[in-house]
Amino acid sequence: MEIRPILASLRKHRIPALLIVLEIALACAVLCNAVFLIGARAGEIALPNAIDEQGLSVVTLTGADPDRAASEIPRNLDALRRIRGVREVAVLNTVPLSGNGWNSNFTTRPDMKPTDKGSINSNVYLMGEGAGRALGLRLTQGRMFTGEDYASASMGSSFMPETHVAIVNQRLAERLWPGQSPLGRKMYVNQYWYQVVGVVANVLRPKQAGAGLPGIYDAAFFPMQPTAELSYYVLRGAPADRERIARQAEDALSGLEPAAVAEGKTFVDIRGDYFSGAASMVWMLVLVCVVMLAVTAFGIVGLTSFWVAQRRRQIGIRRAVGARRGHILSYFRTENFLLSGAGVLLGMLLAFGINLYLMQHYEMARMPWYYLPAGAITLWLLGQVAVFGPAHRAAAVPPVEATRSA
Amino acid sequence: MFGYYLQLALRSLGRNRVLTTLMVLALALGIGACITTLAVLRLLSGDPLPGRSAQLYYPQIDPYPKDGYVPGESKPQENLTWVDANELFAAHRAQRQALVALGSAKIQPRDAGGRPFFGDAVMTTAEFLPMVGAPFRYGGAWSAADDAAGARVVVIAGFLNQKLFGGANSVGRTLRLNGHDFRVVGVLDRFSPQPRFYAINLGRSYGDGDGVFLPLRAGRAVKLDPYSVSCWEAADIEHLETAPCMWLGLWVELPDAAAVANYKRFLDGYVREQIARGRFHRTDTALPDLMQWLRDENVVPDDARLQAGLAFGFLLICVTNTIGLLLAKCLRRSREIGVRRALGATRGAIFGQFMVEAAIVGLAGGLLGLVFAELGLWGIRHQPAEYAELARLDLSMFVFTFIVALLSALVAGLLPAWRACAVAPAPQLKSA
Numbered sequence: 001m002e003i004r005p006i007l008a009s010l011r012k013h014r015i016p017a018l019l020i021v022l023e024i025a026l027a028c029a030v031l032c033n034a035v036f037l038i039g040a041r042a043g044e045i046a047l048p049n050a051i052d053e054q055g056l057s058v059v060t061l062t063g064a065d066p067d068r069a070a071s072e073i074p075r076n077l078d079a080l081r082r083i084r085g086v087r088e089v090a091v092l093n094t095v096p097l098s099g100n101g102w103n104s105n106f107t108t109r110p111d112m113k114p115t116d117k118g119s120i121n122s123n124v125y126l127m128g129e130g131a132g133r134a135l136g137l138r139l140t141q142g143r144m145f146t147g148e149d150y151a152s153a154s155m156g157s158s159f160m161p162e163t164h165v166a167i168v169n170q171r172l173a174e175r176l177w178p179g180q181s182p183l184g185r186k187m188y189v190n191q192y193w194y195q196v197v198g199v200v201a202n203v204l205r206p207k208q209a210g211a212g213l214p215g216i217y218d219a220a221f222f223p224m225q226p227t228a229e230l231s232y233y234v235l236r237g238a239p240a241d242r243e244r245i246a247r248q249a250e251d252a253l254s255g256l257e258p259a260a261v262a263e264g265k266t267f268v269d270i271r272g273d274y275f276s277g278a279a280s281m282v283w284m285l286v287l288v289c290v291v292m293l294a295v296t297a298f299g300i301v302g303l304t305s306f307w308v309a310q311r312r313r314q315i316g317i318r319r320a321v322g323a324r325r326g327h328i329l330s331y332f333r334t335e336n337f338l339l340s341g342a343g344v345l346l347g348m349l350l351a352f353g354i355n356l357y358l359m360q361h362y363e364m365a366r367m368p369w370y371y372l373p374a375g376a377i378t379l380w381l382l383g384q385v386a387v388f389g390p391a392h393r394a395a396a397v398p399p400v401e402a403t404r405s406a
Numbered sequence: 407m408f409g410y411y412l413q414l415a416l417r418s419l420g421r422n423r424v425l426t427t428l429m430v431l432a433l434a435l436g437i438g439a440c441i442t443t444l445a446v447l448r449l450l451s452g453d454p455l456p457g458r459s460a461q462l463y464y465p466q467i468d469p470y471p472k473d474g475y476v477p478g479e480s481k482p483q484e485n486l487t488w489v490d491a492n493e494l495f496a497a498h499r500a501q502r503q504a505l506v507a508l509g510s511a512k513i514q515p516r517d518a519g520g521r522p523f524f525g526d527a528v529m530t531t532a533e534f535l536p537m538v539g540a541p542f543r544y545g546g547a548w549s550a551a552d553d554a555a556g557a558r559v560v561v562i563a564g565f566l567n568q569k570l571f572g573g574a575n576s577v578g579r580t581l582r583l584n585g586h587d588f589r590v591v592g593v594l595d596r597f598s599p600q601p602r603f604y605a606i607n608l609g610r611s612y613g614d615g616d617g618v619f620l621p622l623r624a625g626r627a628v629k630l631d632p633y634s635v636s637c638w639e640a641a642d643i644e645h646l647e648t649a650p651c652m653w654l655g656l657w658v659e660l661p662d663a664a665a666v667a668n669y670k671r672f673l674d675g676y677v678r679e680q681i682a683r684g685r686f687h688r689t690d691t692a693l694p695d696l697m698q699w700l701r702d703e704n705v706v707p708d709d710a711r712l713q714a715g716l717a718f719g720f721l722l723i724c725v726t727n728t729i730g731l732l733l734a735k736c737l738r739r740s741r742e743i744g745v746r747r748a749l750g751a752t753r754g755a756i757f758g759q760f761m762v763e764a765a766i767v768g769l770a771g772g773l774l775g776l777v778f779a780e781l782g783l784w785g786i787r788h789q790p791a792e793y794a795e796l797a798r799l800d801l802s803m804f805v806f807t808f809i810v811a812l813l814s815a816l817v818a819g820l821l822p823a824w825r826a827c828a829v830a831p832a833p834q835l836k837s838a
Contacts, residue, residue, distance in 0.1 A: 026723045030716065157643065189640070277709065292720050302730065303730045306734035358712075362712065
């Protein structure tokens with residue numbers, strides 16, 4: 001296909017050509033960044049969490065008398081265990097994605113303060129006996145807590161547990177002791193120290209604390225005897241039973257503790273609630289992208305149609321001097337290909353620029369390079385699809401059109 | 407003349423229905439998206455206390471230890487310890503001032519057998535409600551003497567009064583909070599500043615507002631624990647009043663710049679004194695006003711800004727699209743323009759005619775855009791975000807929509823209209 005005549009004709013229609021290029025460039029830039037954002041948010045929503053999410057139901061109990069926790073918690077656990085289909089029951093201070101965080105800054109040296117820059121912020125999970133099994137934690141190294149660990153651990157007057165054993169998840173282990181085995185090592189918070197006895201696969205925190213993956217993953221687990229701080233009852237059963245278990249557990253605890261407020265939920269719902277903002281952002285972005293592509297496509301159809309109508313006579317002349325339909329078709333396709341090409345080139349530059357700007361002003365990562373060509377190809381294809389109709393109409397112009405006066 | 411242009415424009419728009427629909431629809435979608443996101447942004451960055459916010463300030467100091475301190479590189483802390491909060495409060499260097507902590511109170515309904523429930527509770531001091539201009543339906547705030555005595559008195563929100571007392575005047579009645587009896591001294595009318603700036607734990611900053619307001623000491627006496635406690639050393643959390651923990655906010659009312667400068671000097675002086683006594687090690691202080699404090703706390707989520715940016719990008723595409731389509735239409739009518747010019751129409755007249763046409767597209771786009779914006783906001787109201795329910799178009803946004811629509815359309819119409827009036831009449835007539 002000879003492109004010189006196309007270029008010559010585009011020179012004659014500089015402004016409409018420029019508009020198509022501009023529209024495609026803008027669409028390409030917005031599309032790349034929007035899709036990148038969608039990917040980032042969707043990645044958040046799908047963050048892995050090494051517990052048995054599908055089978056878990058959680059009941060929170062607030063407002064119970066703190067002085068009676070030691071006797072009431074075992075009684076409550078017994079009652080919950082009797083619910084049909086419940087395999088494991090335990091109680092914790094909080095659960096992943098609950099929004100109720102317990103944060104502490106840990107250090108690897110006794111002389112370092114939690115306020116030092118080198119300290120590492122992590123969530124503190126206090127586990128009642130059996131919580132590892134109830135959550136479905138996956139041990140990768142070392143051991144879980146023993147019955148003795150649970151019995152001897154108590155809540156001091158401070159936020160920290162009075163015990164000397166801890167389990168960390170893989171990410172926290174990697175952050176505290178990069179490249180070394182965490183087993184047997186000690187971590188410190190002021191005068192408290194904890195020796196790592198086990199490592200579990202990565203469990204999410206209750207709430208994002210700080211930027212990036214450490215803010216969502218760093219977590220340490222400690223044993224705890226029944227105390228008032230433990231108010232999240234976790235029940236594990238078959239996924240099919242989780243709704244019923246959550247409801248029955250809520251009723252059971254409400255009945256046992258008339259002065260307190262019990263609220264039952266499945267873990268799947270807890271996760272859904274936590275990420276609901278991200279999910280609605282994803283849907284909004286998808287909607288805008290689809291509408292934007294539709295508007296761009298209709299814009300191309302509109303301008304090309306006008307173009308074809310304006311050139312009916314020239315097309316007729318070309319047909320009369322021997323051009324076949326295929327030639328006319330490919331003429332308009334090539335023209336669109338060239339315009340889209342210029343548009344996506346400009347668009348990729350623009351997309352890159354927008355990404356740089358977003359990186360500076362928002363918590364945004366660098367867009368991987370392949371988003372640019374992917375966006376470019378999408379718009380190129382869109383252009384070809386949009387030009388299909390008008391090009392066919394152009395090809396259908398009969399040669400006799402040449403003989404009519406314009 | 408204008409009437410004639412209008413007639414011409416309507417006729418020309420009617421001739422190409424598909425093209426006209428496309429233009430209006432594209433513009434309307436762009437405007438709808440823009441207005442929806444702007445309404446949300448406006449809601450989120452709004453002033454919670456119009457007329458009062460410029461006089462409310464939030465003093466900040468830094469009680470952290472010396473470890474890891476690099477002067478000039480750290481910011482003062484968000485909250486105050488009990489000790490500092492009370493010292494600053496007792497100095498009484500502001501016109502009005504109030505300590506604030508937020509907690510969750512267990513409320514026991516009066517009817518036997520009613521399940522208790524939790525409501526957001528503000529533990530504060532006497533001047534807080536008058537200072538923020540909270541409107542009372544019945545009764546009033548408690549006194550400074552009640553603060554000092556830790557009197558068990560409470561001011562409840564209108565919605566809670568509705569729920570517990572059926573909306574009747576409940577002043578003098580008893581409310582059971584955390585298992586203790588409190589006497590109702592006031593009932594608020596609708597009071598819910600958006601965002602709830604005093605809710606230091608800004609996670610709970612939008613929505614209905616708080617259920618109960620009670621004296622700080624009384625709240626602490628019935629074991630109302632603050633939501634957000636941040637300790638920098640091993641701390642006895644049973645006794646927050648002596649622990650190295652920050653959990654209180656202090657709001658001060660400063661009427662003019664001189665008072666602000668005075669207060670800042672006082673704050674710096676307080677910190678120097680504490681350093682001399684060995685209690686403090688860091689000199690940073692800050693005294694942001696309410697709106698600055700909200701900016702410091704990033705109350706507007708990044709997502710809302712990103713959405714607005716995206717919507718503007720989208721509108722830009724829609725405007726480009728409209729320029730293209732208007733241009734296509736006008737070039738197609740070269741002959742008509744030629745005839746009009748030959749019959750004596752000036753360039754200005756042609757320009758005017760095409761701008762009127764663009765304006766009609768703009769108005770139609772604005773009208774339809776308003777429908778889309780309402781639709782978008784309806785969608786947002788059904789989202790789970792805390793602020794979702796408040797997303798609405800007010801009158802100024804309504805007017806703004808039309809201004810944006812008209813401006814977009816006129817900008818879009820400029821180039822085509824300019825091209826149209828540049829058409830030379832002779833060749834058009836010749837070829838006809």
